[in-house]
Structures are given as structure tokens and as C-alpha cells.
Amino acid sequence: MVRLTRAQQQERTRAAVLAAARAEFAERGYADAKVDRIAERAELTRGAVYSNFPSKRALYLAVLIDSAEHPGAKEASSSSLAAALSSFARVWLERLPLTGDTPAGGKLQLRSLAGVFDDEPGRTALAQITRLEALLLALALESRVPRHTRRVRLAELVLTLLTGAGHLADAAPGFGDPFDVTQACRHLAGLDLADTWDPPHLPYIAPARAVRDAWEPPAELPDQISGHQAGFDADGVIAVLGAGRLEAAEEAVRAAHPGDRVTVAVVTGDPAELGRLVLLRVGDLTGCLRRVFAPDALPFLRVVLDDHATIASAVGVPDVDDATEAAVRVQAGKIVARATGRGAAHAAATAGPLSR
Structure with missing residues (x-):
């Protein structure tokens, strides 16, 4: 008899719950699905379900994420x-x-x-x-x-x-x-949509604060755009954005210096639900992009889900919620500019480099 490790048993339990939940949601829909029936289908206790997923909504999102992680064939690369x-x-x-x-x-x-x-x-x-x-x-x-x-x-x-x-x-x-x-x-x-980038509030954003702080890169996390692990030891801009401030990503992108690596670390006060929502929607869309565009045509922006606030902590943001906006510019192993509050992503991206 093969004895499973605790991690293997937990993974088997999680897989059983997901399979049972998929069957329950497919048969009854989200509103009428019951956690008790999902536990019964999986031949587990209600507590075993909740030990893996804190709510029915979190479980539904996990089922959808599992579906989105099985991409189809890649399209032929399009030039126009x-x-x-x-x-x-x-x-x-x-x-x-x-x-x-x-x-x-x-x-x-x-x-x-x-x-x-x-x-x-x-x-x-x-x-x-x-x-x-x-x-x-x-x-x-x-x-x-x-x-x-x-x-x-x-x-x-x-x-x-x-x-x-x-x-x-x-x-x-x-x-x-x-x-x-x-x-x-x-x-x-x-269509000619006269698409310009000129938000009226940008001139009123306070400049980033020039600093010379040590930068200790956190461990790698998956980049939702490329699908690869993202490291944080290169020069560029790191913006820590709450789930309610994601529109600020464009402020960093448009203001970034040529050659900058721009990373958005998404944080939330509710990782189990809102965090999984970000993972589902962004992962779903970028999965489509990877099937259509060649790797060199994918957005240079990187998006990582900072579930445990490891990037936020490294940047110097001790407490995060859905309204968080903070950003730093990293150069030569140092944080050379800091900004917090509305406009922080733009401020850090426009900050000048550290004079050597």
C-alpha cells in the first residue's frame, strides 16, 4: 500500500472537491448549488471542502480558473x-x-x-x-x-x-x-476613435520622493501575461495596486522610460475571492493573447498576483487593501524613487534615474 504524503493527500482532496463542484455547478448552476451536495459528491465532509475553499464563491472561481487553464491550439501569428x-x-x-x-x-x-x-x-x-x-x-x-x-x-x-x-x-x-x-x-x-492619452489629473500628481534604499527582491511569482516566473532583480518600475486601483496600470505604462520593465503587483484585502477573480479574468484574457500573438508582441507589462503581500512588503507597504496604490523605481539594486497614494504609479514611472 502506497502511503501518500500530507501534500499529496491535500492535492487529491482538492482535485476531488473541484471535480464534484464542477458537476454540481454544471447541473444546478451557481445560485442553486449547495456545498453539502458538493461534499457528498466528493465523498468528503463539509469541513474538508471548506478547508480548501473558504466559500461557495471561492469554489466557483476555482472551477472557472481550472477551465481557463486548458488552452486550445495556437492561432497563426497575424501581422495586421x-x-x-x-x-x-x-x-x-x-x-x-x-x-x-x-x-x-x-x-x-x-x-x-x-x-x-x-x-x-x-x-x-x-x-x-x-x-x-x-x-x-x-x-x-x-x-x-x-x-x-x-x-x-x-x-x-x-x-x-x-x-x-x-x-x-x-x-x-x-x-x-x-x-x-x-x-x-x-x-x-x-475605425478612427481619436484615441489619445492625456488624463487631466496627471499634471497635479506630486513627484516621487528620491531615495537610496536597499532593494531586496522577493521570490519569483508567476507572470499572468507570459505564463513564466517573474523575477524582481532588474531595473524598472514596480507598482503595487489594490483590486480597486488597477486602472493606474496604464499610468505606469505610458510614463515609463524606454526599456523600463513595468510590473504590476495586484493586492487585495480578500485574496480568496477578489484575488481569485483577478487571477481568473486576467489569466483568461492573457491565455487568449498568447494563442494569437507571438511572444515578442505580448505586452511588456508584467502582472503578478501578490496574494501574500511579499512584493508589497519588499516595496515597503506594510498594510494592503483594495485601494492600495504605491510604486517604486528600482535601479542598480536600489530603490531610487518612492510614491504612495493616487498617482503613485505615474510618479514612480516618471522619476528620473539615480545619478551614478
Whole structure:
């Protein structure tokens, strides 16, 4: 008889809970699913379920994340903006339910969050995550257009169209043709949206504070964009952003010096739910990007989920919540600029280098 280690037993229990939860959610939907029935399906106690997942919502998110981590085939690399939009739409629309899927099963296929986050923190986080998604898609699209051409408004329009198609597929199965939606996304490339970057508040942001602090890089964490481990020993900007401040990522990106490595470390006061929500949505979108764009066309921005606030602590932010915004500029093994509060990401990114 093979004796399992504690870690192996915990992993087996977690897998059993996820499998049981997927069956329960697919049969009954999120609202009518019961943790007691999930425990019964997994042949475990209710306590064993809650020892791995603190809530039904956290368990549902884990099931969706598990679904999103099994990507399909990579698309042929597209050189034009129109072709890239068409490929991205085609990959995104693969999640639409198939004819014959049950309503609950269709919601899982869509990775639907309808009725899951209906409280204010959840709605705020979803709005901020969507802004980050638009930025990530836009940065990939900008690799297909002349330098310094912003495409965030185009990305927002594409995500609006695709998300609307998903909601219709959920509410009215069979309505609409995904091939038409793909063609529509392709033609959006020809729109002139006069997309500029000139937020009126930027001139009023206080400059970052010049310092010469030692920098002790934390351990590597997975980069949600590339899928690889991200280290923190290179020069660049690190912005620690709460789940309610993710829109500030663009302030760091647009202000960064040429060649800067820009890292967004996402923190939250609720890692089990809002943290998993960030992981699901950002990981889902970047999984689509990796299937469409070559590695050198992916956003140079790195996004890591700082669940245990290890990056925040290294940066010097002892307490984090969903409103956190702090940033540093790292150069030659030192922190050379610090900023906190609204505009911190922009302030650190615009800070001048340390004179040698």
C-alpha cells in the first residue's frame, strides 16, 4: 500500500472537491448549488471542502480558473491589426455554449459571473479588472500599428462586443452567429476613435520622493501575461495596486522610460475571492493573447498576483487593501524613487534615474 504524503493527500482532496463542484455547478448552476451536495459528491465532509475553499464563491472561481487553464491550439501569428482582432475574437468566442448544453453547463462554459459578484466590492473590482483587460489587449494590438499609437478605446469596444455576445448566448441560446461577431471585430480595426492619452489629473500628481534604499527582491511569482516566473532583480518600475486601483496600470505604462520593465503587483484585502477573480479574468484574457500573438508582441507589462503581500512588503507597504496604490523605481539594486497614494504609479514611472 502506497502511503501518500500530507501534500499529496491535500492535492487529491482538492482535485476531488473541484471535480464534484464542477458537476454540481454544471447541473444546478451557481445560485442553486449547495456545498453539502458538493461534499457528498466528493465523498468528503463539509469541513474538508471548506478547508480548501473558504466559500461557495471561492469554489466557483476555482472551477472557472481550472477551465481557463486548458488552452486550445495556437492561432497563426497575424501581422495586421484587422487579422489580429479577428483571431482574438475567434479564440474568445470558443467559450460560447454549444447547442444542447444545459443552462447551468452553458454558464460554466462561458465562465459566467452573472449573479456571483453582486456586492459593491465585487462590482468595483470587476470594473477595474475590465480596465486592465482593455489595457492588456490594447498593448498587444499596439504592436501591430505605428509606434505611440494608443488602442485602448478599440480594445474596450472589442471587449464590449465580445462580452455582449457572451451575455446573449447565456440569455438567449442560439441567438447570433459567432462568425458574424468575428467579422465585426475585424472591421473595427478601420475605425478612427481619436484615441489619445492625456488624463487631466496627471499634471497635479506630486513627484516621487528620491531615495537610496536597499532593494531586496522577493521570490519569483508567476507572470499572468507570459505564463513564466517573474523575477524582481532588474531595473524598472514596480507598482503595487489594490483590486480597486488597477486602472493606474496604464499610468505606469505610458510614463515609463524606454526599456523600463513595468510590473504590476495586484493586492487585495480578500485574496480568496477578489484575488481569485483577478487571477481568473486576467489569466483568461492573457491565455487568449498568447494563442494569437507571438511572444515578442505580448505586452511588456508584467502582472503578478501578490496574494501574500511579499512584493508589497519588499516595496515597503506594510498594510494592503483594495485601494492600495504605491510604486517604486528600482535601479542598480536600489530603490531610487518612492510614491504612495493616487498617482503613485505615474510618479514612480516618471522619476528620473539615480545619478551614478
